[in-house]
Amino acid sequence: MSRILDTVVPRRLGTRFRWLLASSWSSNLGDGIVLAAGPLLVASRTDDAFLVALAALLQWLPPLLFGLWAGAVTDRLDRRRLIIVVDSLRTLVLLLLATAVVLDVATIWLVLVAMFLLGTAETFADNASSTLVPMLVQRDDLALANSRIMAGFVTVNQLVGPPLGAFLFAVGQALPFAAEAVLVGAGAVLISRIALPPHRSGEHTTHIRHDIAEGVRWVRHHAAVRTLVLTILIFNVTFGAAWSVLVLYARDQLGLGAIGFGLITTVSAVGGLVGTLTYGWITQRVSLANLMRIGLIIETLTHLALALTTTAWFALCVFFVFGAHAFVWGTTSVTIRQRAVPTQLQGRVGSVHLVGVFGGLVVGAAIGGLLAQRYGVAAPFWFAFVGSAIFVVLIWHQLRHVAHTDELDAPAQA
Numbered sequence: 445m446s447r448i449l450d451t452v453v454p455r456r457l458g459t460r461f462r463w464l465l466a467s468s469w470s471s472n473l474g475d476g477i478v479l480a481a482g483p484l485l486v487a488s489r490t491d492d493a494f495l496v497a498l499a500a501l502l503q504w505l506p507p508l509l510f511g512l513w514a515g516a517v518t519d520r521l522d523r524r525r526l527i528i529v530v531d532s533l534r535t536l537v538l539l540l541l542a543t544a545v546v547l548d549v550a551t552i553w554l555v556l557v558a559m560f561l562l563g564t565a566e567t568f569a570d571n572a573s574s575t576l577v578p579m580l581v582q583r584d585d586l587a588l589a590n591s592r593i594m595a596g597f598v599t600v601n602q603l604v605g606p607p608l609g610a611f612l613f614a615v616g617q618a619l620p621f622a623a624e625a626v627l628v629g630a631g632a633v634l635i636s637r638i639a640l641p642p643h644r645s646g647e648h649t650t651h652i653r654h655d656i657a658e659g660v661r662w663v664r665h666h667a668a669v670r671t672l673v674l675t676i677l678i679f680n681v682t683f684g685a686a687w688s689v690l691v692l693y694a695r696d697q698l699g700l701g702a703i704g705f706g707l708i709t710t711v712s713a714v715g716g717l718v719g720t721l722t723y724g725w726i727t728q729r730v731s732l733a734n735l736m737r738i739g740l741i742i743e744t745l746t747h748l749a750l751a752l753t754t755t756a757w758f759a760l761c762v763f764f765v766f767g768a769h770a771f772v773w774g775t776t777s778v779t780i781r782q783r784a785v786p787t788q789l790q791g792r793v794g795s796v797h798l799v800g801v802f803g804g805l806v807v808g809a810a811i812g813g814l815l816a817q818r819y820g821v822a823a824p825f826w827f828a829f830v831g832s833a834i835f836v837v838l839i840w841h842q843l844r845h846v847a848h849t850d851e852l853d854a855p856a857q858a
Contacts, residue, residue, distance in 0.1 A: 457589055460638045461580045467634035468573065469596040471531070474627030475566070476605015481613045481620035482559060485545070488617065489552040499559055506563040507802040514571040515795025516655040519788055523572045523579075524640050530572070531632035534565045538625035545618040571798065575790035578782040579640055587732070587779045591723035594775045598720055602713035659792025662785075669784055669793060671842050672777055675736075677800040678835045679743060682828035684808020686747055689816040689824050696821050698756045711760050715767025723775055732776050736843050739773035742766070744832040751825035 453462050486499040518526060541558045544550035581589045612619040663669050686693075694700040694708060726735070746766045753759050785793045812824035 453592060454588070457581050457585060457592075461577070461589060463634050463637045464573075464576055464580060465592055465596065467631040468593055469600055470627045470634060471569075471631035472597050473600040473605050473608075474624035474631075476601035477609035477612065477620045477627075478562075478624050479601070480606040480609035484610065484613045485550075485555055485617060485621075486552065486559075489550070489555055495552055495556070499556055502556055502560040503563040504802055504806060506560065506567045507798050508806065510564055510567050511571070511795045511798040511802070512656045512659070512792070513652065513795075514568045515659055515792035515798075516652045517568065518572045518575055518791025518795075519655065519659075520652070522640075523575055523791075524635060524638055526572045527569055527635050528632045530565050530569045531628050531635070534562060534569070535625045535629040535632070537561050537565070538621050538628065542618040542621040542625065545621065567798075571791055571794055574778070574794050575787075576638070576640070578790065579787065580638070583783060586782050587727050587775065588724055590775045590779050590782075591720050594723075594771050595717065595720040598713055598716040598771055602716065603710070606709075655792065659789060660796060662789055663793055663796045666784065667842070669781060671839065672781055673797050673800045675740070675835075675839060676777065676797060677804045679740070679832060680801055680804025681808040681811070682747065682831040682835075683743070684805040685812035685815065685824040685831075686750070686808075686828040688809035688812035689821050692816065693750070693821045693825070697754055698759050699754075700756055704756065707760065708763050712763045712767030712770070715764035715769075716771035719768030719770075719772040720775065723772060726772065727776075732780055733843055735772065735776045736780075737840070739769050739776070740832070740836050740839075740843075742769040743773075744829060744836055747825050747828035747832060751822050751829055 453465060482503075483499065486495070537558055541550065541555070544554060577589050577593065578586060609620045609623075612623060663673055690708070691705055694705040698704070700707070730738070742765065746762055746769075749762045750759060753762070781793065781797065782790070811827065815823040815827055
């Protein structure tokens with residue numbers, strides 16, 4: 445058992461990182477359970493398509509509304525305590541929701557409010573958690589540490605959690621929410637075992653809006669991180685456009701039913717697991733800058749392949765490759781950002797990145813819906829291919845500096 449643990453989480457990453465990883469996996473399993481159970485609960489309370497869509501929107505909205513504030517709060521407060529407090533509040537909301545379901549008083553509006561509160565709390569918790577890795581491991585081990593965090597996310601959040609959540613919901617509608625409450629609470633307990641190095645510069649005399657503006661200015665003036673944020677924004681517009689109509693694409697262009705559509709998610713997650721488990725081997729042979737270039741090419745060609753094909757088995761192969769790319773590229777992106785950003789700005793810079801992620805998804809989803817409605821389900825994929833290809837050409841030369849620019853900023857890390 446010790447040998448397996450050392451293989452999964454090498455000793456050089458340290459005991460504190462192992463506590464963080466255990467907390468991350470525990471919370472992600474809970475989130476994966478509710479990833480399936482949440483929509484099922486909404487659908488059990490209403491047949492109104494608008495309310496069903498509103499439930500999804502209320503989970504995407506908090507990062508846009510509160511993302512920048514979460515980053516500023518993360519950099520102002522003790523990050524460990526912030527995570528513990530927020531996850532404790534999440535646990536309380538989940539227990540209240542589970543109780544309401546048991547007592548049969550969980551109306552659709554109560555469910556929607558609970559989802560918004562959970563999404564808001566998760567925004568603060570995730571932002572703070574993302575700043576802990578560079579505080580706990582050596583700079584050269586950031587890629588390895590992030591790959592382990594990502595591998596846990598793929599395994600428990602994407603593969604194990606959703607089917608477990610659907611099963612628990614079928615047994616008893618309150619069970620998945622009670623299970624997530626236990627798992628998120630366990631995550632908070634595990635975080636409490638970590639002792640962080642000092643990371644606050646003292647008492648803050650400025651207004652929080654000043655702190656937010658400082659983070660935005662830092663991103664604007666740092667060429668590499670600015671490139672990362674701009675890339676994730678643009679590529680999430682194209683990704684969001686295509687993936688917003690994925691269920692219709694799977695049905696109308698590939699001829700897949702509900703089970704086949706679920707298989708797309710599973711195949712992508714398996715690809716992601718393969719990508720994260722081989723990440724260490726890959727980074728020993730390919731530079732981070734080249735990994736980003738290769739990833740952007742893969743994503744661009746993914747949209748083209750899906751726009752052209754009507755063959756289900758070929759599309760599933762494409763989704764497998766895309767899944768591997770998505771998690772490799774995501775791990776690379778967060779590693780580069782953590783290397784480049786000073787500790788005291790990690791929360792705010794991470795929040796700017798988060799707003800770019802969800803802002804791109806929201807804009808892309810709107811574009812994808814309009815294109816599919818007017819030109820058919822393949823149109824968003826053509827839009828994604830053309831938009832991605834143009835952006836790759838424009839950004840290509842800047843990417844060579846991204847992975848190495850943080851070396852110039854090394855004195856700022858102290």
